[in-house]
Amino acid sequence: MNGFTITPNLMEQICEWRRDFHRYPETGWTEFRTASIIAHELNHLGFEVQIGKEVLTEERMGVPSDEQLEDCYERAKNTGAYQEYLEKMVGGYTGVVGTLKGYKPGPTIAFRFDMDALEILETNNSSHIPTKKGFRSLNEGVMHACGHDAHSALGLGLATILAESLEYIGGTIKIIFQPAEEGVRGAKSMVDAGVVDGVDYFLSMHVGTGVPLGTVIAGTNGFLATTKIDATFKGKAAHAGAEPEKGRNALLAAASAILGLHGISPHSGGASRINVGTCIAGDGRNIVPAHASLQLETRGENSEVHSYVDQQALTVLEGASKMYGTELSYRVVGSAKTCSSSDKLIEIVTGAAKTVNKLVEVIPLTKFAAGSEDATYMMNHVQKQGGLATYSIFGTTLSAGHHHEKFDIDEDVFPIVLETWLATIEQIYVYESGKL
Numbered sequence: 001m002n003g004f005t006i007t008p009n010l011m012e013q014i015c016e017w018r019r020d021f022h023r024y025p026e027t028g029w030t031e032f033r034t035a036s037i038i039a040h041e042l043n044h045l046g047f048e049v050q051i052g053k054e055v056l057t058e059e060r061m062g063v064p065s066d067e068q069l070e071d072c073y074e075r076a077k078n079t080g081a082y083q084e085y086l087e088k089m090v091g092g093y094t095g096v097v098g099t100l101k102g103y104k105p106g107p108t109i110a111f112r113f114d115m116d117a118l119e120i121l122e123t124n125n126s127s128h129i130p131t132k133k134g135f136r137s138l139n140e141g142v143m144h145a146c147g148h149d150a151h152s153a154l155g156l157g158l159a160t161i162l163a164e165s166l167e168y169i170g171g172t173i174k175i176i177f178q179p180a181e182e183g184v185r186g187a188k189s190m191v192d193a194g195v196v197d198g199v200d201y202f203l204s205m206h207v208g209t210g211v212p213l214g215t216v217i218a219g220t221n222g223f224l225a226t227t228k229i230d231a232t233f234k235g236k237a238a239h240a241g242a243e244p245e246k247g248r249n250a251l252l253a254a255a256s257a258i259l260g261l262h263g264i265s266p267h268s269g270g271a272s273r274i275n276v277g278t279c280i281a282g283d284g285r286n287i288v289p290a291h292a293s294l295q296l297e298t299r300g301e302n303s304e305v306h307s308y309v310d311q312q313a314l315t316v317l318e319g320a321s322k323m324y325g326t327e328l329s330y331r332v333v334g335s336a337k338t339c340s341s342s343d344k345l346i347e348i349v350t351g352a353a354k355t356v357n358k359l360v361e362v363i364p365l366t367k368f369a370a371g372s373e374d375a376t377y378m379m380n381h382v383q384k385q386g387g388l389a390t391y392s393i394f395g396t397t398l399s400a401g402h403h404h405e406k407f408d409i410d411e412d413v414f415p416i417v418l419e420t421w422l423a424t425i426e427q428i429y430v431y432e433s434g435k436l
Contacts, residue, residue, distance in 0.1 A: 028182055033079055035177065038152060041160075048101075051095070054088075075139070097190075102167075120145045122137045147407075200386075219342075248288070398410075
């Protein structure tokens with residue numbers, strides 16, 4: 001790579017960052033400590049740093065309660081967060097964007113990294129590497145079980161190299177640290193705040209996903225559009241033995257809705273999914289249940305299918321509520337679009353990855369047909385304004401599958417990610433000059 005240098009000391013630092021983030025995991029909209037450290041490091045490197053409401057709109061999906069936000073804020077204060085940045089994130093505005101302007105004219109290139117963890121109790125098995133090496137989660141019931149700790153550390157590693165190579169940078173590079181990817185909640189608010197306005201090339205990524213170490217997939221298509229819905233049925237309590245007819249059974253409304261939701265007919269236009277993940281209802285065995293709540297999600301292979309499943313789901317919820325005389329309320333707590341990676345950027349990343357010595361295989365494109373990702377909001381926005389976007393996969397050995405209590409990654413993937421992204425920047429400059 002011309003001009004960009006990855007030192008052994010930097011690789012050690014990236015591992016330290018990753019393990020620190022792993023030790024103090026934070027769920028979506030509560031990444032106070034993580035985001036404050038990232039902002040501090042970016043500022044130290046000379047980036048223009050935007051944080052909080054500078055990069056997020058007030059309209060956000062799936063924000064925790066004020067009490068939970070306050071508890072997490074206080075926990076961050078007591079575990080090494082930087083106060084000057086914490087103050088800008090009150091209320092859960094935990095996004096960070098670092099911008100670096102080069103000495104020469106050129107395009108605007110953006111890299112997106114997610115920061116949030118999951119509500120999973122991490123195993124304390126002695127064979128688990130984070131346990132063995134002392135970086136198992138200290139926030140009980142919260143765990144980096146998807147690799148976003150690695151993503152955040154890689155974002156800081158990339159920022160470090162770029163800051164030290166400013167003379168080689170043309171145009172502008174943005175590094176976006178997104179909160180609340182889990183539950184697909186955070187990206188839309190950043191798009192609405194203008195974070196990817198004017199971006200010419202947008203690159204996002206994930207480590208793992210079942211791809212072996214040494215393999216890079218340059219582009220991903222097939223993310224399912226999705227909507228996450230919280231629904232509540234409000235009925236009327238009554239004595240189940242003495243006066244059952246005076247009650248309105250919210251639990252039965254919810255149960256009827258669950259059966260109806262899972263009975264929605266498939267659509268001929270493509271794959272769809274629907275799942276009710278939780279149902280909480282009632283107060284006691286001798287009380288007609290006055291309340292019930294569901295957490296559900298819909299998914300579709302394309303906009304037509306997803307719209308169909310969404311509308312059918314709402315019809316089922318409303319019908320079940322009317323059947324039992326309850327009041328229905330619901331809110332959308334997360335959403336993502338379907339999206340395809342840009343052919344030209346796939347070509348550029350493929351060419352860049354082939355220059356990385358440690359790689360075993362470079363795959364230009366795959367179809368990720370099982371899940372959803374809200375980076376698609378950013379990808380769609382960049383493409384609509386004439387830019388190019390892609391979502392890449394960097395394989396790594398996993399100790400267990402994603403979202404599992406024993407999840408851990410092989411950190412040998414780190415130099416592969418950095419070398420590929422740095423070579424991609426160089427390839428973009430070549431393409432911009434009309435030589436590719």
